[in-house]
Amino acid sequence: MNITDDILHAFVDGQLNPKESEQVEAYLNANPDKAQEIADWQLQNEAINALYPAPEAIAPLPLAANRNRAPFGAIAASVAALAVGLGIGWFSRGSLERDNTITAELIGDAITAHAVYAADPHRPVEIGASEEELLLRWLSNRVGRPLTAPNLSDQGYQLVGGRLLSVSEGPAAQFMYENDDGVRVTLFAIRAETSTLASFTYQETDEGNGFYWEDETLRYAIVGDISRDTLNALAVQVYDQLS
Amino acid sequence: MDPYQQELQDCLPDLWRYACALCRDPDIADDLVQDCAERALNKRALWRPTGPLKPWLIKMLLNLHRSERRTYIRRSKLVPVVQVPDDAPDIDRLSPALDLNDTARAMSLLPSEQREALLTVVVGGLSYKDAAKALNIPIGTLMSRLGRARASLRTSLEHSAKEDTA
Numbered sequence: 523m524n525i526t527d528d529i530l531h532a533f534v535d536g537q538l539n540p541k542e543s544e545q546v547e548a549y550l551n552a553n554p555d556k557a558q559e560i561a562d563w564q565l566q567n568e569a570i571n572a573l574y575p576a577p578e579a580i581a582p583l584p585l586a587a588n589r590n591r592a593p594f595g596a597i598a599a600s601v602a603a604l605a606v607g608l609g610i611g612w613f614s615r616g617s618l619e620r621d622n623t624i625t626a627e628l629i630g631d632a633i634t635a636h637a638v639y640a641a642d643p644h645r646p647v648e649i650g651a652s653e654e655e656l657l658l659r660w661l662s663n664r665v666g667r668p669l670t671a672p673n674l675s676d677q678g679y680q681l682v683g684g685r686l687l688s689v690s691e692g693p694a695a696q697f698m699y700e701n702d703d704g705v706r707v708t709l710f711a712i713r714a715e716t717s718t719l720a721s722f723t724y725q726e727t728d729e730g731n732g733f734y735w736e737d738e739t740l741r742y743a744i745v746g747d748i749s750r751d752t753l754n755a756l757a758v759q760v761y762d763q764l765s
Numbered sequence: 766m767d768p769y770q771q772e773l774q775d776c777l778p779d780l781w782r783y784a785c786a787l788c789r790d791p792d793i794a795d796d797l798v799q800d801c802a803e804r805a806l807n808k809r810a811l812w813r814p815t816g817p818l819k820p821w822l823i824k825m826l827l828n829l830h831r832s833e834r835r836t837y838i839r840r841s842k843l844v845p846v847v848q849v850p851d852d853a854p855d856i857d858r859l860s861p862a863l864d865l866n867d868t869a870r871a872m873s874l875l876p877s878e879q880r881e882a883l884l885t886v887v888v889g890g891l892s893y894k895d896a897a898k899a900l901n902i903p904i905g906t907l908m909s910r911l912g913r914a915r916a917s918l919r920t921s922l923e924h925s926a927k928e929d930t931a
């Protein structure tokens with residue numbers, strides 16, 4: 523085995539198997555200068571770990587959080603219980619009392635915009651996928667956050683293009699995708715004003731179904747007149763690519 | 766308690782240590798871990814059980830830390846340097862030359878990208894592969910940041926050791 527610096531780091535961080543470690547030890551015995559440096563690295567690790575000791579007590583997670591699609595209040599309550607149980611001075615924050623009506627409004631806006639534009643046979647988007655770079659630059663500017671159009675070709679959906687929407691919360695981006703059967707789904711994105719709790723919400727209406735979630739900078743909804751499971755798979759794909 | 770919750774709970778102490786190391790303020794660390802646990806509980810529908818939960822949690826916490834940091838900069842809040850714990854191992858046991866206060870100071874002098882790389886591996890306890898993924902950088906970049914961080918720490922700590930004996 524060639525003893526590189528990477529191997530030496532892995533030795534210090536306990537990421538080698540016993541046989542490799544033996545080889546490194548033999549190498550260090552033969553190279554005292556290097557051995558001194560590695561001993562220093564090990565001391566650094568010890569000191570860093572000593573600087574940040576574990577919290578005093580950890581209580582069990584509440585079983586109430588077990589419910590997959592528990593209402594928001596129930597999750598908040600169970601997490602609050604968890605916070606108290608941890609005994610490291612957590613306190614309830616404003617994010618727990620977040621107003622669900624904003625979420626409902628945004629999903630409503632996303633579904634309405636989907637119904638209006640996805641049904642348009644001639645002009646579904648303002649800028650087409652052939653000018654993706656321009657599209658992203660423009661929408662990122664207007665929405666005020668860097669945007670990317672996720673690749674959904676694994677699910678059989680190709681980017682058609684996108685447009686700017688105006689909704690009650692401000693400017694929003696809409697990306698449209700289409701599969702070989704002509705089925706369209708849209709991804710809706712609007713800036714998040716504060717870094718709040720990321721809930722994952724599903725809503726069904728006559729006009730379409732939507733999944734809604736948030737990350738640190740943006741709030742998203744993916745909408746389509748397709749089954750919940752298919753939409754869920756798309757949402758997971760988008761989430762994986764954007765997080 | 767189901768396996769997901771069990772795993773989440775088992776990760777909490779390390780997650781808290783990692784948060785504390787990142788933001789150097791136990792109160793903010795509390796908030797970060799709380800946010801992270803909330804998200805993990807809410808996003809469990811998105812979690813595909815293909816591997817350990819910890820790298821995902823560490824990544825989420827790091828992202829929260831980065832966005833929080835921006836928030837705190839906007840609020841111009843002063844972030845105190847974490848206090849050296851009372852029950853820290855005896856300095857003699859570590860090395861006469863290595864004082865925890867010196868280590869804390871040397872760590873605070875590192876560029877944040879190097880500090881994050883070091884903490885993700887040492888305190889977060891992730892493999893290099895998972896750490897690179899959590900930091901969203903290639904593994905080669907992670908290794909060079911680790912190398913630079915350790916070299917800088919060595920230089921600063923040697924320097925402060927000399928000052929002590931002088």
